[in-house]
Amino acid sequence: MSVGFNFSDYFGIDVPMEKEEKKVEKKAKKTTEKKDNSKKKTTTEKKYSLPVVVHSEWGDLKVEGLGEMSLKEIKKNLELPKVIKLKEIDDELFAMDDLTNVKTLKKSDSIDGMIFIEGQWITLPNEMTVKEAVNFITKEYPELPGDNIDICSFENGKYVIKFSNSIDLSMKFYSHFRMGFVGNLISYDFIKENNPSISLKEAISEFTKEKPWTKKVEMNWFFNEKSKSIIGKIVDNSNLTTKSLYVKLPAAIRFIHDAGPLKNGLTPDMFDGKEYVTDKEILKIVLKYFPDIYKDGNTDISYAEAVNTVCVLRQGRSKGSGSLIGCLNSEGEYAFKLPKMPKNFLEEITNYFIENLPNEALVQIAFDCKTEEYRIIKPKTVTNTVSVKWNDIETLLALNTYESIVCEIHSHDTMPAFFSHIDDEDEKIPMIYGVFGRLDTQNVEKIFRAKLNEKFYPIKLSDIFNL
Structure with missing residues (x-):
C-alpha cells in the first residue's frame, strides 16, 4: 500500500531481482521403472537473418554476413557487456540498459576499473571515490548531468552509469540547446522571434524526424542546464511490476x-x-x-x-474543474456562473509573480461551493528560467470537501502574455486559465480564457473579477 508521495511510492514500482539458481548435481539412481519416453517441450530461440542492424544510443550496430543468429549470438558478436540487453520491437532490434542486477554505489565508495558509457569503456586512471569518478567522466562527456547520475557495479572492476530525475514533457526551453544521446548530440535552434519557447514534447517531435526509430521505444529525458543538453535514455519497463x-x-x-x-x-x-x-x-x-x-x-x-x-x-500537466464554472449563453459566448473573484487577488498574484522573477511561477484559485468564498493557492514549485513544475497532490490534500480549483494562472516573466500551442494541449479540463506577462514593466499584461466542451473562449477580466 502506498502512503507517501515521492516518485517511487506514487507509482508503486518495484524492480525484481533475478536470482541465480544453484545447480545441484544429482547421481543417477538405478531403477527398474520404465523410462518415460514422452517428448519434453523445448523452446526454440528465434533466429534473425543476417545482416542485422541493432539500434542503440551510440549508433546503429551491424552484424554482417550470411546465415542466422539468435539475440544471444548477436549480442556476443557485438561484444556487448551483460548490462546491455537486446530486444525486438516492431520487427527492429534495439540495445538498451539492463540494470536489474546492478548495485548502486554510494558517493563515498571507492572504485577502480572501467565504466561502460554509450558503447565505450572508460578506464579510470587510478582508484577513486564514486564522486571523483563522476567528475572524471563528466570532463570526458560534459553533456552528462553530473548531479543526476549514479555509478553502479555489475562485475568486479566493471561499472555502468544510471540516470535519475528525468524531466517532464511540459518543460519549456527559451534558448538554443543540443539534444540526443551521450556523445552524439544534435544542435537545435528553434527559438525564433515569433516562437520564443519550445517544450520538450515539441523538441522530441523534431528529434524523431532525425531518428525515426526512437518512436518505437520508451525513452526518458534528462537536462543538463550548464551545457544546455537534453540527453535521451532508452528504457525497458517490460520487467517492472x-x-x-x-x-x-x-x-x-x-x-x-x-x-x-x-x-x-x-x-x-x-x-x-x-x-x-x-x-x-x-x-x-x-x-x-x-x-x-x-x-x-x-x-x-x-x-x-x-x-x-x-x-x-x-497524467501530465493537466489541471481542472467541472463545467459548473461556466456555460455558453444564447449568443454562444462564455458566461461565468460563479460569483466574481476579489479584485485584490490580481495585485497579490502580480506581486507574487514579480517576487519570483526571473523564474516562472504559478497560482491556483480555489472556490468553496458551500461558503462561496475564494482563496489563492501557491503550490510548491520547482522553477527556473525555462520551466515551472508543481505537485498537484499537495493541492488536492489542501482542498476541503467543498473546494475545487476554478482558475489557474502562470507567469511569463518579462515576455508578453500569450497562450502557446503547448498550453492548448495541456489545458484539457474545463476551467479558467490565465497568463501574466511583461512583469518587469508598469503595464503588466493579463489575459484569460475559459475551456468548455473541448474549446477555448476568450474572457474579459471584468467578467470574472469584481473590478
Whole structure:
C-alpha cells in the first residue's frame, strides 16, 4: 500500500531481482521403472537473418554476413557487456540498459576499473571515490548531468552509469540547446522571434524526424542546464511490476476539479459491499463519472492512508474543474456562473509573480461551493528560467470537501502574455486559465480564457473579477 508521495511510492514500482539458481548435481539412481519416453517441450530461440542492424544510443550496430543468429549470438558478436540487453520491437532490434542486477554505489565508495558509457569503456586512471569518478567522466562527456547520475557495479572492476530525475514533457526551453544521446548530440535552434519557447514534447517531435526509430521505444529525458543538453535514455519497463493500492472503505476522494457525484467519497455500496478495493476498481468508478476527463492509461491514483483519502490526477500537466464554472449563453459566448473573484487577488498574484522573477511561477484559485468564498493557492514549485513544475497532490490534500480549483494562472516573466500551442494541449479540463506577462514593466499584461466542451473562449477580466 502506498502512503507517501515521492516518485517511487506514487507509482508503486518495484524492480525484481533475478536470482541465480544453484545447480545441484544429482547421481543417477538405478531403477527398474520404465523410462518415460514422452517428448519434453523445448523452446526454440528465434533466429534473425543476417545482416542485422541493432539500434542503440551510440549508433546503429551491424552484424554482417550470411546465415542466422539468435539475440544471444548477436549480442556476443557485438561484444556487448551483460548490462546491455537486446530486444525486438516492431520487427527492429534495439540495445538498451539492463540494470536489474546492478548495485548502486554510494558517493563515498571507492572504485577502480572501467565504466561502460554509450558503447565505450572508460578506464579510470587510478582508484577513486564514486564522486571523483563522476567528475572524471563528466570532463570526458560534459553533456552528462553530473548531479543526476549514479555509478553502479555489475562485475568486479566493471561499472555502468544510471540516470535519475528525468524531466517532464511540459518543460519549456527559451534558448538554443543540443539534444540526443551521450556523445552524439544534435544542435537545435528553434527559438525564433515569433516562437520564443519550445517544450520538450515539441523538441522530441523534431528529434524523431532525425531518428525515426526512437518512436518505437520508451525513452526518458534528462537536462543538463550548464551545457544546455537534453540527453535521451532508452528504457525497458517490460520487467517492472506495479503494486496495487488497497483502500479501506469508506474513503474520501479528491480531484482538483469538483468531485460532483463523488463529493461524499467512496462507499462499500459502490463496490458490491467490499471493505477494501484496489486502484483498478477505483479507476472504473472514476471513468464512469468523468469519461471526458480521465482515460485508462492517463490517470494516476494515489492513496494517503494517514487521512484515508484517494487522490486522482490526470497524467501530465493537466489541471481542472467541472463545467459548473461556466456555460455558453444564447449568443454562444462564455458566461461565468460563479460569483466574481476579489479584485485584490490580481495585485497579490502580480506581486507574487514579480517576487519570483526571473523564474516562472504559478497560482491556483480555489472556490468553496458551500461558503462561496475564494482563496489563492501557491503550490510548491520547482522553477527556473525555462520551466515551472508543481505537485498537484499537495493541492488536492489542501482542498476541503467543498473546494475545487476554478482558475489557474502562470507567469511569463518579462515576455508578453500569450497562450502557446503547448498550453492548448495541456489545458484539457474545463476551467479558467490565465497568463501574466511583461512583469518587469508598469503595464503588466493579463489575459484569460475559459475551456468548455473541448474549446477555448476568450474572457474579459471584468467578467470574472469584481473590478
